[in-house]
Amino acid sequence: MIRYSITVSGRVQGVGFRYFVQLTACRLNLTGWCKNLMDGNVQIEVQGVEKDINSFISMIKVGNNFSRADNMNLTNVPIIHDEKKFKIKY
Template sequence: MKKYYALVSGLVQGVGFRQFTMAEAKSRNLYGWVRNTSDGDVELEVEGPEETVEDFIEAVRNGSPSSQVENVKTTPIDQVEHKNKFDVIL
């Protein structure tokens, strides 16, 4: 299982990016969460099979139709807090 923390910068707030991220994760049966940060970025944690997580991160890098992703910084982590689902945290 692969586990990542990711910080996404660019035009990613107010454009449905969190919902896009959740839909991409759910379509791949991944676990984790996504939320806005106070400085305009979006952060997430994701857990799942290595190839599936890598595919998800690539989708996040490409972004939703209304977003403009400038950078995705990923960091491997030991644990992702989830309840066997992927959530948007408000």
């Protein structure tokens, strides 16, 4: 089990990107959250099995036909043991 904090830049606000991220995470049984940042980027914290997180990252890079992830910065962060689902923060 691992957890990453990911900051995604590109065309990621106003294009359904957070909902795409949530749907992708739920399909892969990952937990965490995502939110828009004031600088136009999206921050994601995602937790799960490493192979599923690698699949998640690959899908996020491709996007949802409307979004475009130009750059992703990954940082390993501590696991949250009682987390149950992936949500969108506002």
